[in-house]
Amino acid sequence: MNDTEALADSFEEHRGRLRAVAYRMLGSLAEAEDAVQEAWLKLSRSDAGAIENLGAWLTTVVGRVCLDMLRSRTRRHEEPLDDTFVPDPVIRPLSTIDPEQEVLQADSVGLALLVVLVVLEALEPAERIAFVLHDMFAVPFDDIAPIVERSSAATRQLASRARRRVRGATPSSEPDLGRQRQVLDAFMAASRAGDFEALLAVLDPDVVLRADSGPLVRGAAASKVVRGAKPVAEQALLFAQFARYAQLVLVNGEIGVVHAPEGRTQSVMGVTVADGRITHMFILADPDRLGGLDLTGLDG
Numbered sequence: 001m002n003d004t005e006a007l008a009d010s011f012e013e014h015r016g017r018l019r020a021v022a023y024r025m026l027g028s029l030a031e032a033e034d035a036v037q038e039a040w041l042k043l044s045r046s047d048a049g050a051i052e053n054l055g056a057w058l059t060t061v062v063g064r065v066c067l068d069m070l071r072s073r074t075r076r077h078e079e080p081l082d083d084t085f086v087p088d089p090v091i092r093p094l095s096t097i098d099p100e101q102e103v104l105q106a107d108s109v110g111l112a113l114l115v116v117l118v119v120l121e122a123l124e125p126a127e128r129i130a131f132v133l134h135d136m137f138a139v140p141f142d143d144i145a146p147i148v149e150r151s152s153a154a155t156r157q158l159a160s161r162a163r164r165r166v167r168g169a170t171p172s173s174e175p176d177l178g179r180q181r182q183v184l185d186a187f188m189a190a191s192r193a194g195d196f197e198a199l200l201a202v203l204d205p206d207v208v209l210r211a212d213s214g215p216l217v218r219g220a221a222a223s224k225v226v227r228g229a230k231p232v233a234e235q236a237l238l239f240a241q242f243a244r245y246a247q248l249v250l251v252n253g254e255i256g257v258v259h260a261p262e263g264r265t266q267s268v269m270g271v272t273v274a275d276g277r278i279t280h281m282f283i284l285a286d287p288d289r290l291g292g293l294d295l296t297g298l299d300g
Contacts, residue, residue, distance in 0.1 A: 007048050011040055014055050017137075018062050024132045025066040027087035027117040030292050035065045059139060063129055063147045070125035084223035086212035086284045087117040089268050091258065091295060092250040113252055114270065114282050118210070119166050130155050131162035173254070174273040180255040181248065183273045188257070191236045191243040199233035204277040207232050214286030221285065232281065242266065251282075258295065265290050 022032035039061045051057045120128045126148040133139040145155045174180050190198035209226040226232050245261045251270035259266045272280035
């Protein structure tokens with residue numbers, strides 16, 4: 001094995017964690033892959049023999065790449081800064097466990113992570129980097145400071161401000177997949193039957209539905225945030241004809257649904273369940289972003 005192959009093997013040992021870091025910073029699986037690839041390019045051009053801690057070095061590089069990407073978003077005044085944004089979901093089949101996807105899921109908080117990512121979208125790039133690296137991946141402030149070009153004390157303050165924004169945003173969640181499935185099965189059955197009262201029974205009174213259909217979709221299927229059991233149930237009935245195409249999957253480690261009429265993916269829905277009811281619903285229906293998701297290996 002030559003030096004390049006050995007370096008590539010060493011990098012691959014860290015790829016899963018680097019993807020997890022970048023995903024939490026960016027909320028985009030495609031951009032996370034780009035950030036990891038950029039880290040590899042930087043490593044391949046560096047004196048690898050002089051790097052004492054490769055994992056820490058790569059995490060720092062990915063952090064800097066992500067910070068540049070977030071700043072670029074800000075300069076271009078890109079969405080998603082509105083309330084309808086749904087981060088890219090991580091989708092896995094119920095029947096198999098993919099070790100690489102398990103690494104991506106490591107240290108996550110299930111669908112609650114999507115809530116956190118939505119909150120992070122409103123933060124300044126440096127605040128987001130400081131919070132993700134320290135609070136989610138235990139990177140010391142002394143190591144984060146050079147990335148965000150602040151002192152360690154100022155970096156601690158960045159993370160603290162971000163933490164205050166995130167605190168309280170993470171919903172409680174039913175940890176048992178079996179009970180999650182029972183609730184979602186009941187919701188889908190009520191949708192298929194057009195049973196409004198049954199829908200209300202399975203929805204939390206303060207349920208929040210966030211649907212991201214992208215900038216080009218108009219009409220009833222357009223992006224929206226819907227709050228409250230009755231309005232959310234009405235939305236479910238509006239699209240009840242698609243319920244028969246639902247396929248149960250894991251969305252960020254919790255029970256969710258892929259809708260694929262005639263084999264064409266129309267939407268991905270994740271739900272948060274607590275106390276036997278659905279409290280949060282996330283629907284990604286943006287055709288462009290759906291096309292970039294990895295849906296290989298799903299049953300059906």
